[in-house]
Amino acid sequence: MKLFARAVLAASLLGVIALAQASSLAIVVQDGAGKPLADTVVYAEQDGLVLPKGPKGATIEQRGLKFLPLVTVVQSGAAISFPNNDKVRHHIYSFSPAKKFDQKLYSGVAASSQLFDKAGTVVLGCNIHDRMIAYVKVVDTPYFARTDSDGVAHIELPAGKYKLSAWHFNQLASAGADQQVTVKGGDGATAASFKLALKAATDGEGSGY
Numbered sequence: 001m002k003l004f005a006r007a008v009l010a011a012s013l014l015g016v017i018a019l020a021q022a023s024s025l026a027i028v029v030q031d032g033a034g035k036p037l038a039d040t041v042v043y044a045e046q047d048g049l050v051l052p053k054g055p056k057g058a059t060i061e062q063r064g065l066k067f068l069p070l071v072t073v074v075q076s077g078a079a080i081s082f083p084n085n086d087k088v089r090h091h092i093y094s095f096s097p098a099k100k101f102d103q104k105l106y107s108g109v110a111a112s113s114q115l116f117d118k119a120g121t122v123v124l125g126c127n128i129h130d131r132m133i134a135y136v137k138v139v140d141t142p143y144f145a146r147t148d149s150d151g152v153a154h155i156e157l158p159a160g161k162y163k164l165s166a167w168h169f170n171q172l173a174s175a176g177a178d179q180q181v182t183v184k185g186g187d188g189a190t191a192a193s194f195k196l197a198l199k200a201a202t203d204g205e206g207s208g209y
């Protein structure tokens with residue numbers, strides 16, 4: 001037990017050191033008109049990056065005949081579970097090449113989660129409720145975030161050179177954006193910004209399909 005406690009202490013000390021060495025990247029994303037763009041996925045990739053094993057999973061619930069959240073980002077290899085918190089049953093599916101699956105009519109917590117092991121964009125739908133839609137961005141890096149309602153996201157990562165990308169489910173195909181950033185070590189965040197042109201608004205939420 002004593003040895004175990006010491007190991008835990010050593011591990012947490014290492015954690016503190018790792019945190020002290022991490023740098024911060026602050027990203028601001030705007031739409032073509034200069035308005036803050038929420039729900040944009042931003043991620044930093046690096047050549048030769050070794051992906052951590054057993055990445056953190058995610059949960060996309062169904063509530064009020066909607067998927068929550070609308071946008072999820074995970075590292076490749078992550079599992080996502082889909083609890084149904086509605087009284088009605090849902091039948092969710094994806095036809096996206098990065099992850100095809102079909103979870104038959106179910107209610108309550110789904111029997112098994114789904115593994116998202118291939119980088120790409122996955123669009124989720126429900127066979128019963130046509131308006132239900134959600135997006136999963138699977139990325140080959142542990143360094144990612146999603147912008148808040150101010151269009152701002154922060155990524156904690158080691159100092160170095162990265163390719164920084166931004167993706168929004170409603171962006172124009174031609175708006176695909178990435179840039180090289182050099183993240184400085186030490187205090188103070190490195191800043192980056194994106195402007196993404198969006199498709200013309202259709203009938204409100206969740207266009208793109």
Ligand SMILES: [Cu+2]
Pocket residue numbers: 089090091126127128129132
């Ligand atoms: Cu449904």
